[in-house]
Amino acid sequence: MKLYEYQGKDLLQKAGIPTPPGRVVSSMKELEAAKSSLRYPLVVKAQVLVGGRGKAGGIQFADNWDEAKKHTQNILGMTIKGLKVNKVLLVEKIEFAKELYASVLIDRSSRKPLFLVSAEGGVEIESVADEKIHRKTVNPLAGVSGYVVRELTDAMGLEPQVRHQVQDILVKLYKAFRANDCELLEINPLAVTPDGKVLAGDAKAILNDGALFRHPDLEKVEEEYTPLEQEARAQNIAFIQLEGKIGVIANGAGLTMATLDALQEFGGAAGVFLDLGGTDNPEQVTRAFRLMKKAEPSVMLLNMFGGITKCDTVARGIMAVLEKEPVDFPIVTRIKGTNAKEANEIFKNAGFTTANTLQEAAQKAVELERGGPASNGSHAKPKKATVTTKGGKK
Amino acid sequence: MAVVLTKKSKVLVQGITGHQGQFHTQQMLAFGTKVVGGVTPGKGGERIHGVPVFNTVAEAVRQTGADTSLIFVPAAFTKDAVLEAVDAGVENAVVITEHVPVHDALDFVHFAKSQGVTLIGPNCPGAASPGEKAKVGILPNMIFRPGDVAIASRSGTLTYEIVNALSEAGIGQSTCLGLGGDPVPGTTFVDALEKFEADAATKRIVLVGEIGGTAEEEAAAYIEKRVSKPVYAYIAGRTAPEGKRMGHAGAIVTRGMGTAQSKVKAFEKAGAKVAKFPTDIAELMKKAKK
Numbered sequence: 026m027k028l029y030e031y032q033g034k035d036l037l038q039k040a041g042i043p044t045p046p047g048r049v050v051s052s053m054k055e056l057e058a059a060k061s062s063l064r065y066p067l068v069v070k071a072q073v074l075v076g077g078r079g080k081a082g083g084i085q086f087a088d089n090w091d092e093a094k095k096h097t098q099n100i101l102g103m104t105i106k107g108l109k110v111n112k113v114l115l116v117e118k119i120e121f122a123k124e125l126y127a128s129v130l131i132d133r134s135s136r137k138p139l140f141l142v143s144a145e146g147g148v149e150i151e152s153v154a155d156e157k158i159h160r161k162t163v164n165p166l167a168g169v170s171g172y173v174v175r176e177l178t179d180a181m182g183l184e185p186q187v188r189h190q191v192q193d194i195l196v197k198l199y200k201a202f203r204a205n206d207c208e209l210l211e212i213n214p215l216a217v218t219p220d221g222k223v224l225a226g227d228a229k230a231i232l233n234d235g236a237l238f239r240h241p242d243l244e245k246v247e248e249e250y251t252p253l254e255q256e257a258r259a260q261n262i263a264f265i266q267l268e269g270k271i272g273v274i275a276n277g278a279g280l281t282m283a284t285l286d287a288l289q290e291f292g293g294a295a296g297v298f299l300d301l302g303g304t305d306n307p308e309q310v311t312r313a314f315r316l317m318k319k320a321e322p323s324v325m326l327l328n329m330f331g332g333i334t335k336c337d338t339v340a341r342g343i344m345a346v347l348e349k350e351p352v353d354f355p356i357v358t359r360i361k362g363t364n365a366k367e368a369n370e371i372f373k374n375a376g377f378t379t380a381n382t383l384q385e386a387a388q389k390a391v392e393l394e395r396g397g398p399a400s401n402g403s404h405a406k407p408k409k410a411t412v413t414t415k416g417g418k419k
Numbered sequence: 420m421a422v423v424l425t426k427k428s429k430v431l432v433q434g435i436t437g438h439q440g441q442f443h444t445q446q447m448l449a450f451g452t453k454v455v456g457g458v459t460p461g462k463g464g465e466r467i468h469g470v471p472v473f474n475t476v477a478e479a480v481r482q483t484g485a486d487t488s489l490i491f492v493p494a495a496f497t498k499d500a501v502l503e504a505v506d507a508g509v510e511n512a513v514v515i516t517e518h519v520p521v522h523d524a525l526d527f528v529h530f531a532k533s534q535g536v537t538l539i540g541p542n543c544p545g546a547a548s549p550g551e552k553a554k555v556g557i558l559p560n561m562i563f564r565p566g567d568v569a570i571a572s573r574s575g576t577l578t579y580e581i582v583n584a585l586s587e588a589g590i591g592q593s594t595c596l597g598l599g600g601d602p603v604p605g606t607t608f609v610d611a612l613e614k615f616e617a618d619a620a621t622k623r624i625v626l627v628g629e630i631g632g633t634a635e636e637e638a639a640a641y642i643e644k645r646v647s648k649p650v651y652a653y654i655a656g657r658t659a660p661e662g663k664r665m666g667h668a669g670a671i672v673t674r675g676m677g678t679a680q681s682k683v684k685a686f687e688k689a690g691a692k693v694a695k696f697p698t699d700i701a702e703l704m705k706k707a708k709k
Contacts (some may be wrong), residue, residue: 034602067522082596091692121637131521131525131602131603132632133602133603133631133632133633133634134632134634134637136525136528136603136604137529137605138525139498164529164531165525165526166526166528166529166533179457198698203522206521206522208521208602209591213682230626233520233521233522234518235494235518235519235520235521236520236521236522236523238495239520270638275576276576277574277575277576277577278600278629279573279574279576279578279600279655280575280576280577280580280655280697281576282629282630282655282656282658282659282695283577283580283696285656285658285659286655286656286657286658286679287696288658290695290696294658295658298659303557303575330576330579330580330583331559332557332558332559332562332576332579333442333446333557333559361580361583362559362562362579362583363559363561382698383696383697383698384696385451399447
């Protein structure tokens with residue numbers, strides 16, 4: 026879960042890393058209440074999880090109360106890249122003499138926390154030359170010892186006064202990264218003021234979803250998900266909306282991805298990625314199928330391998346939903362594994378297009394999406410064509 | 420001989436009294452696995468499918484001589500369970516649990532490593548050595564057939580698909596390792612390749628990868644240098660939208676690696692045969708045999 030800037034800064038502040046004083050408000054009433062604590066000049070910053078806030082007018086400067094009020098009024102409720110601004114951060118404007126960069130993240134290659142630092146911060150780290158980014162992994166069992174941060178600040182080439190502050194901040198950054206279950210904790214810029222003080226100019230934090238139960242006080246941030254995706258998350262269903270029109274249900278993330286790939290091989294594109302996981306619990310199958318319906322696919326492709334999960338149980342779960350709530354899109358199924366025969370019978374009787382292989386299923390789904398005449402064709406044993414044409418596009 | 424699991428392996432199930440633990444204990448016994456004990460704190464003295472239950476792993480290891488522990492406990496308690504198993508002196512720990520906090524995985528992966536324990540998972544389906552009649556985890560029994568192909572995979576059901584297609588084509592397996600899909604796994608492709616290359620029972624190798632991370636690229640580099648056996652691969656996620664979760668800092672670390680294209684290219688460069696569809700691996704092997 027990505028955090029808003031103000032939440033990230035809060036996390037840094039609690040770890041003892043200096044940040045410019047600020048207040049977050051979600052209404053003009055809250056702004057009035059914060060009036061006496063504001064110091065000028067200040068920056069009014071829209072709290073959204075997308076880049077390019079400045080260009081969109083979501084960052085404004087204020088020298089006095091009237092300006093702060095005007096900008097807050099304008100920014101609250103504005104839409105940036107499709108996201109509504111519900112909160113603004115008013116933060117004291119600081120002068121930067123120099124902008125550094127520091128982050129800790131989980132490095133999958135070494136399977137360790139990794140420090141990235143640079144003396145050239147304030148810009149997107151991707152645009153910084155590779156030799157100017159310094160790296161150091163930390164063995165989690167050993168933790169961050171003094172030499173780790175000495176090596177890093179040495180590589181950055183900092184003057185003594187700044188160096189000591191940065192070392193202290195890096196140690197605290199690592200501790201905050203670990204204590205808050207972060208996948209990424211980034212300070213950019215790590216600002217140096219003209220009088221040589223170092224503080225966090227911005228904060229970016231991504232928390233590990235698997236550890237959110239350890240941080241119950243944290244406000245949930247879900248704006249990066251579509252409304253249907255949020256609904257799915259609440260039900261523990263892996264559901265992602267994509268650009269295409271074919272709805273894909275499979276069991277297991279790898280198999281679902283493989284199904285998406287197969288569609289593309291035949292020129293199609295998936296609109297929904299729905300990973301049923303290892304369940305054949307009828308209630309979960311029902312919930313998954315309802316979500317798929319709400320996404321209004323033009324065709325649905327069910328690809329399933331039943332191991333412990335029994336294919337016929339899933340098939341019965343789907344039929345139970347359909348009997349009560351019929352759909353107007355055609356369904357292609359490809360079932361393999363435990364009790365696949367029974368499941369295939371159920372689906373054939375229901376008039377679905379059944380396929381024996383993933384390739385065949387993908388091809389048929391793409392044909393149906395184009396309004397073409399998919400049938401239980403060449404690869405399959407001869408059987409009656411069972412195309413449902415209700416939802417086929419003309 | 421197969422790797423990790425052999426017919427001599429003595430298996431312990433942590434979380435044996437839970438719904439999953441009970442069901443899969445029965446399945447493993449049916450496969451032929453020597454399940455010698457289970458652990459659930461507070462339930463010592465009970466029996467599950469005839470298997471004695473202990474309160475602690477240390478006690479279970481003392482009483483049964485177990486060398487492999489299968490971990491089914493809920494995510495919040497997984498770290499403690501792995502540390503307990505490693506500390507009790509098992510040689511292998513296999514973690515099925517999904518949604519384990521990644522910082523917990525950081526801790527127990529490195530603890531296992533420091534104690535010389537082979538850790539598989541978290542978020543994995545387990546491991547099987549069909550010729551040894553040994554399986555730990557939730558892999559379906561009916562897909563396997565003894566043979567000379569070793570498989571390592573980051574995906575669950577995709578592994579079942581591929582193994583099943585191999586078996587249907589008459590191609591059996593020496594060992595199948597489900598490595599799991601989490602960002603911090605106990606065993607990587609490189610670790611698996613090292614074991615497969617040294618295993619006399621393995622003649623051919625299959626790797627099932629997916630987008631994210633650089634494990635496949637590292638495996639490809641290792642294959643070029645150290646692996647003499649033929650390698651076949653499948654990569655899922657060629658069309659998945661690019662994961663932006665790690666933002667720019669993440670992109671820097673992988674520097675263009677991590678995409679399906681990069682992985683396919685790396686494998687091909689290393690001389691591995693990459694299948695377009697999962698079940699094509701069996702076809703590719705049959706062709707190579709001719």
